[in-house]
Amino acid sequence: MGCSNKPEQWLEKTSLALPNSYPGQIYLIPDAPSALAHRIQAVREAEDYIEAEYFSWTADVSGLTLWHELRIAAERGVEVRIIVDDLLFFDDKWLVDIETHPNLSIKIFNPFNARKLGWLTRAADFEIHRDRLNHRLHEKYFNVDGETMILGGRNIGDDYFGYSPQANFFDLDVIVKGPVIQDYERNFNTLWEGELTVPVKEVIAYNPDKHSGSFDKAYDKVMAENQPLLESITRKVSLLPKPEYIEASVSPMFDSASKRTDSQSYLRKRIEHFANVNQWPVEELFLSTPYMIKSDEHEELFATLAERNVEVTVLTNSVASNDSPFASAYYQAYRPALMEKGINIYEYDSHALHYSNFYNANAYYHNKAFIADNTISFIGSSNFDPRSDMTNLELGLLIESQAFAKKLKAYLLDSHTDKFWQVEQAEIEGYVWSKQDEVSHNEPRMKSEKRLINGFYRMLKIQNEL
Helix, strand or coil: CCCCCHHHHHHHHHCCCCCCCEEEEEEECCCHHHHHHHHHHHHHHCCCEEEEEECCECCCHHHHHHHHHHHHHHHCCCEEEEEEECCCCCCCHHHHHHHCCCCEEEEEECCCCCCCCCHHHHHHHHHHCHHHHCCCECCCEEEECCCEEEEECCCECHHHCCCCCCEEEECCEEEEECCCHHHHHHHHHHHHHCCCEEEHHHCCCCCHHHHCCHHHHHHHHHHHHCHHHHHHHHHHHHCCCCCCCEEEEEEEEECCCCHHHHCCCHHHHHHHHHHHHHCCCCCEEEEECCCECCCHHHHHHHHHHHHCCCEEEEEEECCCCCCCHHHHHHHHHHHHHHHHCCCEEEEECCCCCCCCCCCCCEEEECCCEEEECCCEEEEECCCECHHHHHCCECEEEEEECHHHHHHHHHHHHHCCHHHEEEEEECCCCCEEEEECCEEECCCCCCCCHHHHHHHHHHHCCCHHHC
């Protein structure tokens, strides 16, 4: 996404080099339930080791099922290592209980001091230790035996795999094979040995006499209450088709642990440097992000692309479909500037239906990707917002393949045009949203009181925290 000379100057000062490129095989997982099924299948086929890291891992049907499968793998001799961010974990005794198996190790990234009384004490803890606790692990990575790796935007939980009756995310994952996996293993090991990752038994108090068997109790209770979902997951695994891989040249992209002290946008600048050296995009940038939040660097990028006559298309959440009320408020204010730059905008419909999901509930858009010149694709964990740029640890994968770019664009938009509102300037003033035979001159599906609430959120001026 070639910008100015600033990325190169910054890279020279920090001695960052271009990533290696490797031959690889890529498979775009076609739907949410299959994304969970492929993880379960990979765990069952594991022989030596499994390593994974996630921002959130919910104790629901999907989350507990995957933990259950990992413990079974550990019982047959597979070494399992898992890193989870601490933001959404509290005093979860079952997490320590499952870790008591000698082949299963869990570490917590950047743990909070407050573990009890929920968000009340945690919010106070955050305010006192903001400089440290504000930095979270947002990477999503799943690796089995160094042979099969899954990357993308999905966390682990029912709402990421189409199994939540309340709301589900439209997201994506890819399965990757090839020598590039070794670079991700080195990144994982660096994090595993780093000072911010702490063994779970040092974070959550655990008494074997009181808490032994707590995982089995949690697992049995959730499964007993959700037998139809469990049966659906089991059936999905048994019916998984063999992946049809696309040959591609792939390049790993990582953040730096230094981010937590210098707040530099390592991952984004590395991508920009790679783009500048390879002189793309020339004609088109197709950008997909759940959160579109204004920053000076993003403004510079879009201005440069406009000067070069690069056509930019953005896929993002509508105000109604955004799972973050703060992000939707700031995007709503940013949209006029994007429209003035001639950017094509498609907003996800909160009522979009994905018939592969077990539940077709309300929907959120969560795909994090871009496509440059219908050739270079990026799949990763980072959003197009200041928090992903400068605060959270992120990673991703650049994929050079016209065949894959075509498949990715079809997955994001071409096969789902019924799920997006196209936003255009109205003839007189304001905007018009159109989707197939529907037309709206107001924010689609947005409740009237949300206008007042969004205005209040913007008054807080917290966009750099989003």
